[in-house]
Amino acid sequence: MAVSIEDIKKLRKMTGAGMMDCKNALAETDGDIQGAIEIIRKKGQAVAAKREDRDAAEGCVLAETKPGFGAIVALKCETDFVAKNESFRALTKTILDAAVAASAKSLDEVKGLKVDGRTIEELITDEIGKTGEKMELGAYEWLEAPTVAAYEHLGNKLATIIGLSKEGIDPYVGKEVAMQVAAMNPVAATREQVPAAFIEEEKNVAIEKTKAEQVQKAAEAALRKAGLNPNHFDSEDHIASNITKGWLTEEDANRGRAIMQEAAEKKAANMPQQMIDNIVNGRINKYYKENVLVEQEYHRDAKITVGQYLDQTEKGMTVVDFKRVNLNQD
Numbered sequence: 001m002a003v004s005i006e007d008i009k010k011l012r013k014m015t016g017a018g019m020m021d022c023k024n025a026l027a028e029t030d031g032d033i034q035g036a037i038e039i040i041r042k043k044g045q046a047v048a049a050k051r052e053d054r055d056a057a058e059g060c061v062l063a064e065t066k067p068g069f070g071a072i073v074a075l076k077c078e079t080d081f082v083a084k085n086e087s088f089r090a091l092t093k094t095i096l097d098a099a100v101a102a103s104a105k106s107l108d109e110v111k112g113l114k115v116d117g118r119t120i121e122e123l124i125t126d127e128i129g130k131t132g133e134k135m136e137l138g139a140y141e142w143l144e145a146p147t148v149a150a151y152e153h154l155g156n157k158l159a160t161i162i163g164l165s166k167e168g169i170d171p172y173v174g175k176e177v178a179m180q181v182a183a184m185n186p187v188a189a190t191r192e193q194v195p196a197a198f199i200e201e202e203k204n205v206a207i208e209k210t211k212a213e214q215v216q217k218a219a220e221a222a223l224r225k226a227g228l229n230p231n232h233f234d235s236e237d238h239i240a241s242n243i244t245k246g247w248l249t250e251e252d253a254n255r256g257r258a259i260m261q262e263a264a265e266k267k268a269a270n271m272p273q274q275m276i277d278n279i280v281n282g283r284i285n286k287y288y289k290e291n292v293l294v295e296q297e298y299h300r301d302a303k304i305t306v307g308q309y310l311d312q313t314e315k316g317m318t319v320v321d322f323k324r325v326n327l328n329q330d
Contacts, residue, residue, distance in 0.1 A: 058078060
């Protein structure tokens with residue numbers, strides 16, 4: 001039977017599939033709309049299976065909040081062209097709306113949610129059939145707090161949510177802190193949230209770095225005292241090069257090596273523990289200042305920290321938690 005343009009338009013509106021796909025599906029089912037829908041959905045399943053081994057590196061990241069709850073969804077695809085497609089963005093928003101409405105607390109829970117009788121996974125498969133690209137839920141993050149705020153960066157590749165410890169806070173304040181998270185990529189909201197094992201590893205690195213620096217300073221001071229230029233002895237390759245250029249004699253090179261070794265051994269054996277501890281503590285405090293959200297410089301006023309900004313806004317207020325999803329490399 002002949003397929004009417006009205007039925008094609010109707011099917012396209014219902015499924016989002018292309019005009020020719022709708023026409024062919026209706027022709028195959030003799031105009032049966034429900035049968036044509038099933039054909040289009042099966043096509044999506046077939047395309048999904050065929051594209052399973054492809055890399056979905058692009059996508060759309062959106063964030064949304066409701067009182068006391070916020071979430072971020074990243075729907076991934078293969079190309080930026082599809083990522084910017086309105087239908088793809090609308091699907092991402094549909095998934096996020098469903099997740100927030102259900103206060104979903106895991107990616108698996110989101111995948112099992114239903115919209116108009118169909119699961120999220122089925123909706124994604126339908127979209128795959130329209131575009132011919134692999135798609136997948138790349139990330140889902142959520143948090144609960146007295147006040148929750150969100151920020152979506154231009155281009156929808158990066159989004160953040162933050163939770164504040166007090167209710168009824170001006171949305172501008174929450175968005176400011178969420179923007180700080182997007183820009184500065186902190187590792188934790190407070191010192192207490194930084195894993196102890198991570199700080200222990202940082203301390204070990206700082207101790208070894210401090211010892212190496214102190215030994216190097218002692219060796220350089222000994223070379224200068226002997227009338228030798230420390231810059232000529234910063235590596236064995238450099239020493240050899242300087243000999244070739246005539247800037248060092250073999251005798252001076254050997255003397256310099258001996259001086260450095262003696263100075264290094266003496267310094268390593270007599271390094272004050274208190275000095276090491278003070279330097280290491282300084283390095284760790286610097287790490288906190290750069291990587292802990294409430295201790296970072298506030299992005300609009302470097303004279304205060306994020307924690308001070310929040311305390312000035314509402315006495316005693318701090319950040320409970322934050323989440324950040326970025327499809328691009330930081």
